[in-house]
Amino acid sequence: GAVVSQHPSWVICKSGTSVKIECRSLDFQATTMFWYRQFPKQSLMLMATSNEGSKATYEQGVEKDKFLINHASLTLSTLTVTSAHPEDSSFYICSAAKTRGGYTDTQYFGPGTRLTVL
Amino acid sequence: AQSVTQPDIHITVSEGASLELRCNYSYGATPYLFWYVQSPGQGLQLLLKYFSGDTLVQGIKGFEAEFKRSQSSFNLRKPSVHWSDAAEYFCAVVPSGGYNKLIFGAGTRLAVHP
Numbered sequence: 001g002a003v004v005s006q007h008p009s010w011v012i013c014k015s016g017t018s019v020k021i022e023c024r025s026l027d028f029q030a031t032t033m034f035w036y037r038q039f040p041k042q043s044l045m046l047m048a049t050s051n052e053g054s055k056a057t058y059e060q061g062v063e064k065d066k067f068l069i070n071h072a073s074l075t076l077s078t079l080t081v082t083s084a085h086p087e088d089s090s091f092y093i094c095s096a097a098k099t100r101g102g103y104t105d106t107q108y109f110g111p112g113t114r115l116t117v118l
Numbered sequence: 119a120q121s122v123t124q125p126d127i128h129i130t131v132s133e134g135a136s137l138e139l140r141c142n143y144s145y146g147a148t149p150y151l152f153w154y155v156q157s158p159g160q161g162l163q164l165l166l167k168y169f170s171g172d173t174l175v176q177g178i179k180g181f182e183a184e185f186k187r188s189q190s191s192f193n194l195r196k197p198s199v200h201w202s203d204a205a206e207y208f209c210a211v212v213p214s215g216g217y218n219k220l221i222f223g224a225g226t227r228l229a230v231h232p
Contacts, residue, residue: 004161006161034219034220041227042224042225043208043222043223043224043225044162044208044222046219046220049219059219093161093162095162095220106152106164106167107220108164109154109161109162109163109164110161111160111161112159112160112161114159
């Protein structure tokens with residue numbers, strides 16, 4: 001159980017275009033989903049936290065107008081990179097968690113999406 | 119400052135040897151503690167977690183970790199390493215008092231020699 005999928009696994013786009021990445025919890029309902037960014041050989045950096053049906057909470061330094069997050073259902077969250085530029089090239093990983101007793105439970109991670117902006 | 123420290127950036131062990139990966143945290147109260155493993159180009163897989171109770175935690179793939187409050191540590195161990203264990207290992211914590219975010223250490227890259 002606790003499987004999280006991401007689509008696509010790899011995307012190449014031209015500079016200035018927008019890219020949408022989907023994150024799905026396949027066998028559980030995720031009240032909270034998280035989006036991370038990982039640069040080569042580095043750790044994960046949290047970009048934003050999204051709760052189903054409400055606006056995402058962005059970490060300091062993350063442009064909310066550039067990285068649009070939508071968490072429309074308990075099994076789906078999307079990250080849209082708008083007007084992508086080469087510096088946005090990275091590995092984007094989502095995670096999903098249930099809420100237990102008011103606290104968010106263990107995060108389960110998707111396989112990641114590698115974005116390359118030309 | 120609050121942080122998660124993995125002192126070893128890169129560790130190499132021989133197949134069959136024992137392994138210990140170190141993790142220290144600096145938070146006022148006991149946080150929730152996790153170890154994740156990431157294989158090349160893939161997402162993270164949860165190895166084990168500690169919320170409360172028995173301080174020796176058993177995980178998947180033969181891994182275990184021990185929480186030591188006095189040392190603010192949560193070291194990961196495996197008695198006999200397999201070549202397939204070569205990967206990046208991340209220690210992570212959720213600060214106590216609620217669940218806002220998962221704070222990751224810098225990671226330890228494990229190489230296994232045949």
